[in-house]
Amino acid sequence: MSALADLSLRWKIPLRVMAAVLGTALAVTAALVTREYDEMRQNLEAHAKSLARVLANTLVSPVLHDDIWRAYEIIQSARDPAAIAPELQADVVMVTDAEFRVFVSDRPRDFPIGASPASRGGAYGHLRAALMAGKPTEQLVIEPADSTHYFVMSPLVADGVALGHVILGYSKVSFVPRFIGLVGRAAFVTLLVLLLIMPVSWYAARQTGAPLLALAGAMRHVPGDLEVARLAELPKSRDEIGQLGDAFRRMVGELRKKEELEDQMLVTERLAAVGRMTAGVAHEINNPLGGMLTAIKTYQRHGGGDPLANQTLSLLERGLSQIRHTVAALLVDTKPQDRPFEPADIDDLLILVESEAHARSVTVVTEARLERSLHLPATLLRQILLNLLLNAIAAADEGGKVRLGLTAAAGTLQLSVCNDGRHIPDEQMAYLFEPFSSGREKGYGLGLWVVYQIVQQLGGGLSVDSEPGCTTFRAEIPYVENEVSVEANAGFGVERNGRDQS
Amino acid sequence: MNADDHESALSRRRVFLQSALALAAMPLLPAAAETGVLRIGLTPVFLDDQMSFLTRWRGWLEHRLKRSVAFVQRGSYREVMDLIRGGKLDFAWVCGYPYVRYRHELQLVAVPVWRGRPYYQSYLIVPADDRKSAGLADLRGKVFAYSDPDSNSGFLYPQYRLTSQGENPTTYFSRSFFTWAHRKVVEAVGVGLADGGAVDGYVWETLAEFHPALTRATRVIERSPDFAHPPFVARPGIDATELQRFRAALFDMPADAEGARLLRLLSLDGFVAGQPALFDGIARMAARVRRT
Numbered sequence: 001m002s003a004l005a006d007l008s009l010r011w012k013i014p015l016r017v018m019a020a021v022l023g024t025a026l027a028v029t030a031a032l033v034t035r036e037y038d039e040m041r042q043n044l045e046a047h048a049k050s051l052a053r054v055l056a057n058t059l060v061s062p063v064l065h066d067d068i069w070r071a072y073e074i075i076q077s078a079r080d081p082a083a084i085a086p087e088l089q090a091d092v093v094m095v096t097d098a099e100f101r102v103f104v105s106d107r108p109r110d111f112p113i114g115a116s117p118a119s120r121g122g123a124y125g126h127l128r129a130a131l132m133a134g135k136p137t138e139q140l141v142i143e144p145a146d147s148t149h150y151f152v153m154s155p156l157v158a159d160g161v162a163l164g165h166v167i168l169g170y171s172k173v174s175f176v177p178r179f180i181g182l183v184g185r186a187a188f189v190t191l192l193v194l195l196l197i198m199p200v201s202w203y204a205a206r207q208t209g210a211p212l213l214a215l216a217g218a219m220r221h222v223p224g225d226l227e228v229a230r231l232a233e234l235p236k237s238r239d240e241i242g243q244l245g246d247a248f249r250r251m252v253g254e255l256r257k258k259e260e261l262e263d264q265m266l267v268t269e270r271l272a273a274v275g276r277m278t279a280g281v282a283h284e285i286n287n288p289l290g291g292m293l294t295a296i297k298t299y300q301r302h303g304g305g306d307p308l309a310n311q312t313l314s315l316l317e318r319g320l321s322q323i324r325h326t327v328a329a330l331l332v333d334t335k336p337q338d339r340p341f342e343p344a345d346i347d348d349l350l351i352l353v354e355s356e357a358h359a360r361s362v363t364v365v366t367e368a369r370l371e372r373s374l375h376l377p378a379t380l381l382r383q384i385l386l387n388l389l390l391n392a393i394a395a396a397d398e399g400g401k402v403r404l405g406l407t408a409a410a411g412t413l414q415l416s417v418c419n420d421g422r423h424i425p426d427e428q429m430a431y432l433f434e435p436f437s438s439g440r441e442k443g444y445g446l447g448l449w450v451v452y453q454i455v456q457q458l459g460g461g462l463s464v465d466s467e468p469g470c471t472t473f474r475a476e477i478p479y480v481e482n483e484v485s486v487e488a489n490a491g492f493g494v495e496r497n498g499r500d501q502s
Numbered sequence: 503m504n505a506d507d508h509e510s511a512l513s514r515r516r517v518f519l520q521s522a523l524a525l526a527a528m529p530l531l532p533a534a535a536e537t538g539v540l541r542i543g544l545t546p547v548f549l550d551d552q553m554s555f556l557t558r559w560r561g562w563l564e565h566r567l568k569r570s571v572a573f574v575q576r577g578s579y580r581e582v583m584d585l586i587r588g589g590k591l592d593f594a595w596v597c598g599y600p601y602v603r604y605r606h607e608l609q610l611v612a613v614p615v616w617r618g619r620p621y622y623q624s625y626l627i628v629p630a631d632d633r634k635s636a637g638l639a640d641l642r643g644k645v646f647a648y649s650d651p652d653s654n655s656g657f658l659y660p661q662y663r664l665t666s667q668g669e670n671p672t673t674y675f676s677r678s679f680f681t682w683a684h685r686k687v688v689e690a691v692g693v694g695l696a697d698g699g700a701v702d703g704y705v706w707e708t709l710a711e712f713h714p715a716l717t718r719a720t721r722v723i724e725r726s727p728d729f730a731h732p733p734f735v736a737r738p739g740i741d742a743t744e745l746q747r748f749r750a751a752l753f754d755m756p757a758d759a760e761g762a763r764l765l766r767l768l769s770l771d772g773f774v775a776g777q778p779a780l781f782d783g784i785a786r787m788a789a790r791v792r793r794t
Contacts, residue, residue, distance in 0.1 A: 066679070067679065067680075068677065068679035068695070069647070069679050069680065069681040069682070069686060069690060069695075072690070072695055104695070108693055108694040108695040108696075109693075109694040112645065112694070112697075113645045113676075113677050113695065113696075114645065114676055114677055
């Protein structure tokens, strides 16, 4: 039972349909056979009754005239030795007189003249009782339960008086071969019909099961391989299976969104952790660094003229300065007081990157321009755009294109920088914004880190889409529309993240 | 079966199975003697149900006599006897018993020769599976089949036997019936419808030769003394030359090739003139039975 329950729908549906088809075929065949059987019985009985009637009519005069031989010839003539339907052949034909003694029979050895058929015992004993019970001038059909024969008894009526009876005894067994033949034919026809219907039903059943199987196949990829599940060929009908398919697609979509969100959160959290740690380390470094640089400066101003010491200190100072720059780069330096970002800043930036672009024969295209100044710190925005543009120019192919887009609407500045260079491989994507993660030889790989930090501090979001021929960095930064001073802008509360922790 | 029943039984006789034979004789049924056609009555004293044989025999007779011949068959001896006595047949092949009854009216034409002699016997037969019965005495209270009430071998002889033993033939058997032909007596006994029967010995032997399956189902338990073979007779007042020509034709049969072939089919050797005295034995038996 459980084995059947565990069977795949691929087989279960067709097997059930087959079972239904078989069951129907068997039921119909059984019904037909039963009907045919009844009809056969009725035909047989009608035939026997009419034969008995004809014999009775013909036999009246021989019986009346005691002409045994003629009666014998008549009942013999009712026999067809080469009968097509052997069950129509009476097993015994007998004429009895008014005292229920054999007048003549076609089996004289079994039923000799003058003997009582009842002396044979068995069913023949019942015949007399049946005769007594019924009206003597009526035709009777008697089917004794314990007999292999059934009987048709027709009275020989002359002038309303029964002279005797014609008794036709039919074997119930002789009926069997014909019945078996009938069943055989019915079975053959059923088989033929099944041969025609089965493949069609099988195919139809397989078609019915196919969408479910496709759905089940797609579900096996959840949650392991959502992309495969999403691309799976699913039924598009409007029936329940189609609805299931739709629901499944929606579910996979939601799962993917959730997964992406989780990935993003992971990156964000990691970046935040890196940011906190960087800020902490930078702060710890900056404190003694400041002291050391001040000490060197003081020595240089007031110290002796020991050339070796000066040389050494100068070396130290340069080294320490480099450390300071590096740390400063790590700590995004948000200036509390800044002017708003002007459309002219973009022109400045384009001029700034021009030489770089020219060196790589890359064209920088500005697709959308700002119409007015924005209440966003100009220095920071310039930093973002500069870094992104330089990165894009570096990433673009020789003679390629870099597109810059800026739109400001509904309190959000949307900026996008796009290049047509090689795309960023997936494995690099997750660490793109982390410091020192650059794939390039040039630079420390702090550019995007800085961009990220600034965007974060401005309360915005940063995203990247990379596919072959088009890598786009997008930033969304909120700003305040009205004429509030830049200092009061929430977007400048960057110290919270950057400085305050240091 | 008593004598009163014969009449009614006779009248019903022709209705059924022998209708085929009656059909063959149909064109001649208006039984007025036509000039030009020689009418010969046949009875089941021989196997008269062989239509192809009769056709050949008729053809042969027509060729010999140079005139048309018609065979007339009826369901019983009595009908044929009535026809010839009424002059509606020219000749007839009848049994010795009716012949002796009317021999003062009819003329004896020829007597068949069977196995070299103009005699035959009556056989008493029982079913082959009856191993016990050895004679008529064993058939008391049984069912008995006669051939025809006007048959010597199939009725008169057993009647005579019982009568001479002081038995009443009408009560000796529990039931008796007529089959109206010797061949059918053999059949009735063979299937067991009758426990015994009286049959023309010549017919039984001929059947044994041509249809052995029929006779094998029976067993002969008694053979009668010799009786004169059923003769050909002529109607009263027949023209003497006509009688002579017909008699000559019968006598010449063995000499003629086709005639000999026909005789072989009849199992006969030929025909002889015979004397009416040949039938005295039958006449004596008839007289004896009639007295009782």
